[in-house]
Amino acid sequence: MNAARMVAATDVSVLLLGEPGSGKSSLARDIHTASPRRKDRFLEFACTGAPEGDLAACVAGMEAQRATLYLSEVSELATNDQARLLNLLARQDSAARSAQLRIIAGSTRDLNALVQEGRFRRDLYQRLCVVPLEVAPLRERVLDIPLLTEHFMVLAASRHGLDAPSLKAGAERLLRRYHWPGNLRELGNLCERLVILLPGAEIGPENLPREVRRGDVSAETAPGFELPPQGIDLNSLEAELIRQALSLAGGNKSRAARLLGLTRDTLLYRLQKHLIPG
Ligand SMILES: Nc1ncnc2c1ncn2[C@@H]1O[C@H](COP(=O)(O)OP(=O)(O)OP(=O)(O)O)[C@@H](O)[C@H]1O
Structure with missing residues (x-):
């Protein structure tokens, strides 16, 4: 930095x-x-x-x-x-x-x-x-995830006197897709758990916790949301949610983007799309 x-x-x-x-x-x-x-x-x-x-x-x-x-x-x-x-x-x-x-x-x-x-x-x-x-939250630093994972695994392996596991491509993909609400601390804890439970193993998607396997952001960000029988206007709803996020974040675009599970660039693109003044 x-x-x-x-x-x-x-x-x-x-x-x-x-x-x-x-x-x-x-x-x-x-x-x-x-x-x-x-x-x-x-x-x-x-x-x-x-x-x-x-x-x-x-x-x-x-x-x-x-x-x-x-x-x-x-x-x-x-x-x-x-x-x-x-x-x-x-x-x-x-x-x-x-x-x-x-x-x-x-x-x-x-x-x-x-x-x-x-x-x-x-x-x-x-x-x-x-x-x-x-x-930045970890989900906005996806390119760093493989290196950070290796770092945390090597650290935990040496702390516990065990062999560090390695990641199969499918597992790495899921780690990059997950939204990491607990950020580096959550990744560090997961790596330590994998070192202890599966020392020296090749970690596949099946070894990862359910929330990571799902890579399912919507379950966290839209709890209990149900589509009303008459349907919705998705475009207007998106614009309204963006306005609410900006207001909650006091106009700070990075924070508003985080509230919506978007990157800042994606939010900027959607602000333009909906003609919302930024
Ligand atoms: N650049 C980094 N590389 C590797 N590990 C890191 C890095 N930054 C933080 N960590 C590790 O991630 C974990 C969380 O970091 P830290 O405690 O600094 O977060 P924080 O934002 O201060 O958390 P909180 O808001 O809960 O106080 C710690 O275990 C820390 O050692």
Whole structure:
């Protein structure tokens, strides 16, 4: 990721946006490792469910250090902690460069939309989002799937002292077609399971879980949808769903595309087709 390499060389706050398990936390660590702070501490703070005040306790000993702090799921930060973080950032402005904490935040939710709804402080959003980086979901990186699968299998095989299995072409095709709601974490878990259950084997489609074998996106994306007896106007329905996805995603096309299980390019094509202003 080029942009990530570029921000690593600086001290700016970075906001990583992406689905669960897409690799935000790993990317935050990579940015730290590629930065001039690589020899300093990297600390991860999980905002989800964190008791109020925990963030203050976490950064108390770090304020005078040249560390990197990664805030995962920053949208879940309690209101008072949002104010505390803002204060911390203000204090950092006047601190010596050698004592500055670098903040990287991660979010699964559309932080901009939460700001519009008044559920996240705009001033804090602006401080955190100096450089926003989108981490693509795995289904938009299908070309990477064979290499990632091999990587996860080799890793799990060495962890468990077993032989890594290999993939038959049919199995690989299914992995590329599946929509991976759990992203890299889901692929990593599947690879580990295959290593343990079928060490050294040739994996065929029959060895993959049912949801992957089905490669069936519609079952997940249209639960319970039934065609009414009088039929529907598919074209209008598609246009309406696209409008709703854009609105839910606060106008962000990559996110809207993800809500519809499409690539961004396909969404752009369909926006043109339906003459929907993007
Ligand atoms: N580039 C990569 N190559 C190989 N494995 C990766 C890569 N990025 C992430 N992973 C692995 O994928 C899994 C999920 O990554 P990570 O925890 O960074 O995702 P996340 O987006 O922060 O998840 P969450 O939103 O649930 O916190 C981890 O096991 C991680 O080691």
